[in-house]
Amino acid sequence: MILAVFPLPGRAGDDNAACLECHSDASMTFDLEGGESLPLFVDGAVFQKSVHGEAVSCTDCHEGKTADHATGSLPVKTRHELARSDSKACTGCHEAPAEGIHHAVIARGDDRAPACSECHGAHDVLSPDAFRTHVPGKCGSCHEKEAKAYAGSVHGSAVDSNDDVPVCIDCHRVHKNADTSPGALSLRTPIICGRCHTDEKRMKKYGISTRVVATYLADFHGMVTTLQRGTDAGKGVRLAAGCTDCHGVHDIQKTDDPRSRVIAANLQRTCQTCHAGAPKNFPQAWLSHWEPSPRKAPAVWAVRQFYRLMIPFMVGGLVLQISLHVLGILRKR
Amino acid sequence: MSSERIVRFSRKRRLEHLTVMVLFVLLCLTGFPQKFYTHAWAQALVHGLGGIDRARQIHHAAGFALAGLTVLHFGAGLAGLLSRTIPFSMMPTRKDFEDVFRQLRYYLGTSRVEPLYDRYTYKEKFEYWGLVAGNVIMVVTGTILYFPLQVTALFPGVLVPAAKMAHSNEGLMAFLVITIWHIFNVHLNPDAFPFDPAIFTGRISRERYQHEHPLELARLEGRPAPKGADPDLGPHGPVHGEG
Numbered sequence A: 001m002i003l004a005v006f007p008l009p010g011r012a013g014d015d016n017a018a019c020l021e022c023h024s025d026a027s028m029t030f031d032l033e034g035g036e037s038l039p040l041f042v043d044g045a046v047f048q049k050s051v052h053g054e055a056v057s058c059t060d061c062h063e064g065k066t067a068d069h070a071t072g073s074l075p076v077k078t079r080h081e082l083a084r085s086d087s088k089a090c091t092g093c094h095e096a097p098a099e100g101i102h103h104a105v106i107a108r109g110d111d112r113a114p115a116c117s118e119c120h121g122a123h124d125v126l127s128p129d130a131f132r133t134h135v136p137g138k139c140g141s142c143h144e145k146e147a148k149a150y151a152g153s154v155h156g157s158a159v160d161s162n163d164d165v166p167v168c169i170d171c172h173r174v175h176k177n178a179d180t181s182p183g184a185l186s187l188r189t190p191i192i193c194g195r196c197h198t199d200e201k202r203m204k205k206y207g208i209s210t211r212v213v214a215t216y217l218a219d220f221h222g223m224v225t226t227l228q229r230g231t232d233a234g235k236g237v238r239l240a241a242g243c244t245d246c247h248g249v250h251d252i253q254k255t256d257d258p259r260s261r262v263i264a265a266n267l268q269r270t271c272q273t274c275h276a277g278a279p280k281n282f283p284q285a286w287l288s289h290w291e292p293s294p295r296k297a298p299a300v301w302a303v304r305q306f307y308r309l310m311i312p313f314m315v316g317g318l319v320l321q322i323s324l325h326v327l328g329i330l331r332k333r
Numbered sequence B: 001m002s003s004e005r006i007v008r009f010s011r012k013r014r015l016e017h018l019t020v021m022v023l024f025v026l027l028c029l030t031g032f033p034q035k036f037y038t039h040a041w042a043q044a045l046v047h048g049l050g051g052i053d054r055a056r057q058i059h060h061a062a063g064f065a066l067a068g069l070t071v072l073h074f075g076a077g078l079a080g081l082l083s084r085t086i087p088f089s090m091m092p093t094r095k096d097f098e099d100v101f102r103q104l105r106y107y108l109g110t111s112r113v114e115p116l117y118d119r120y121t122y123k124e125k126f127e128y129w130g131l132v133a134g135n136v137i138m139v140v141t142g143t144i145l146y147f148p149l150q151v152t153a154l155f156p157g158v159l160v161p162a163a164k165m166a167h168s169n170e171g172l173m174a175f176l177v178i179t180i181w182h183i184f185n186v187h188l189n190p191d192a193f194p195f196d197p198a199i200f201t202g203r204i205s206r207e208r209y210q211h212e213h214p215l216e217l218a219r220l221e222g223r224p225a226p227k228g229a230d231p232d233l234g235p236h237g238p239v240h241g242e243g
Helices: A012-023 A044-049 A079-091 A101-107 A116-120 A128-140 A144-151 A168-172 A189-197 A200-204 A212-217 A220-228 A243-247 A264-272 A298-332 B011-035 B040-049 B052-082 B094-108 B122-146 B148-154 B159-188 B206-212 B214-220
Strands: A029-031 A037-039 B005-007 B203-205
Touching (some): A116 A128, A128 A144, A189 A200, A189 A212, A189 A220, A189 A243, A212 A220, A220 B040, A220 B052, A298 B159, B011 B040, B011 B052, B040 B052, B122 B148, B122 B159, B148 B159
Antiparallel strands (some): B005 B203
């Protein structure tokens, strides 16, 4: 999300130099009441390179800090509390996110959700583009299990070297990230995954078909998820399988990787997560994203060809018969 | 001509038609949104029915009811044929094929005489057997789709998508045949317009019976079968040889 930034006059340098007289001491810390040690060190060079380095001075964020602020006491007990209270400095310029699961968590009185600086950093805030590869690490500092699965996946293992793979926020979004717990996010996976997987230019590099979404939508699961969109999972509601239900969520592997849930050897077990007791032949009921052709699924192709001829033949014949009948009546009159 | 009315359809046949009609409408309403699910009308219809799960429940219930009715119809029909309490009036005969060509010649103007029909015309037989064949395909493929685990335990898995392809297309064809053919014959046909109530009331006028099913009427009334009619003199005019 692009937020409004108000450029400030270039007076930052002088003010900051005064602050850094003390705060460039790398060993300076403050012992918080909660037991954590709060580093008071600020790397001036890092800040200078950060997105705020040119335009923002220390006291723009640390309002009211004067030369004699080292009183030996802070109104917060933990670093998290400090970050939460420091968010006010961000919202002075940037509009505070009012949506998304983290906001909802805070709104219901749970203070575990991250404050601005806990994702974006404080003195080292990077522009969104430069921040990209840091995202999995940032999210992973709380969401450890997911980050670990992602790191081993086809997407996560390439994140440092490849701009095409998605990071957390590409699927979950940033400040509008949705709650994944009701399962409704899985209904949107054809759209979410499809953003990249129907992109001809991007998929060509990896030899991946862009027909994967269309072929999914053409089958039973695709029909049901389309009609279920907006439905929340709950008692008595069974959502049909979306992309991630078969391919995995954070741990997606290449389809020819032995660890892949959709490789032939694992497919029966994957089907069984919803279709309890699915027999050995059951996975063949799904055409593995192939379109029916004389080579792939010739039986399905033959049925389709039959009706492609039969329906026009039948309709044409009936229309002809009706026309002749009407003609006969007109002639009789 | 008197307004005498003759029973054409028994109470049982009328009830059968009514049931099939209701089930067919239900199956179309709950089936086509699944075929054309990307269209706004389909999504609105499914929403109106209470969601896709509910729509599928209705579809399954109506499907099983129609399957049951089909089995009953065949069972009773077979028993009736074997015990000779039901005539073979719906069986296609050599005459039906000849009637097609007679009717075509009449339509094309190379003959001035329309064929004389018995209880069911070739058109009615075609529609009946089309419905029967379509029904069998729908029941068989629908059953495969309803029991994919059991089916794939015995047969190759590809049977399921093949059944889906057939179910979806056969359904569309049945819908088109019904809307084009049946609605023309019993609603838009100038002879029937705006609505032929015979299948609901069970009765049609003697005059119409004489016009549409003269061979059966003659048999019902114990007369010898007429040998053909000159349309210029009307259906009750002197009998001529066929042209």
